[in-house]
Amino acid sequence: MIIIRTFGVILLLLGLFLAYGLSKDSRLMLFGSKIKADVIGIDSVKNKRFGYVHYPILQFNYKQKQVRLVKDLSSINPKKVPTHMEVYYEEDIGISDGFTYIYAIFSIMSIIMIIFGIIAIRTKYPH
Incomplete structure (x- = not known):
């Protein structure tokens, strides 16, 4: 019991x-806010297990400001980089x-x- x-x-x-x-x-x-962000580059990070992990660098306008950040939630294939990504963003919370x-x-x-x-x-x- x-x-x-x-x-x-x-x-x-x-x-x-x-x-x-x-x-x-x-x-x-x-x-x-659901935002359509432009992918302006790739940030490559050395990883012990996988070699390199590639994260997209996003740029978008939010409340009359231009925001540029690295989306390190999931990696992307550097040979198939999308031009735009749909993300949710809030200044105090982050990106999803x-x-x-x-x-x-x-x-x-x-x-x-x-x-x-x-x-x-x-x-x-x-x-």
Whole structure:
């Protein structure tokens, strides 16, 4: 009984931790602006495992200011560099790709962990 409740608490905490990590993307999709950014270059970073990782350098106008930043959320193929990218941006929060399949998978995992954690904690067990 104590083992199952401990497992439930661990599942609940893991689910909440995962949901907290996803909250930045959620806030950006709700409160950020969807912007079409121009890709003006590539920033190549030496990586121990993969050799070099290539990140796009984005430039766009936001609230009458020109913003230039490196989108280090995901790497791109330097041979197939897109000219434009759709991103969500907010000055105080940062930049996000929006609703991607990875975001959907981790959201579902978070919800399932929270539900099963609550079920494991609240279930009555015979003595």
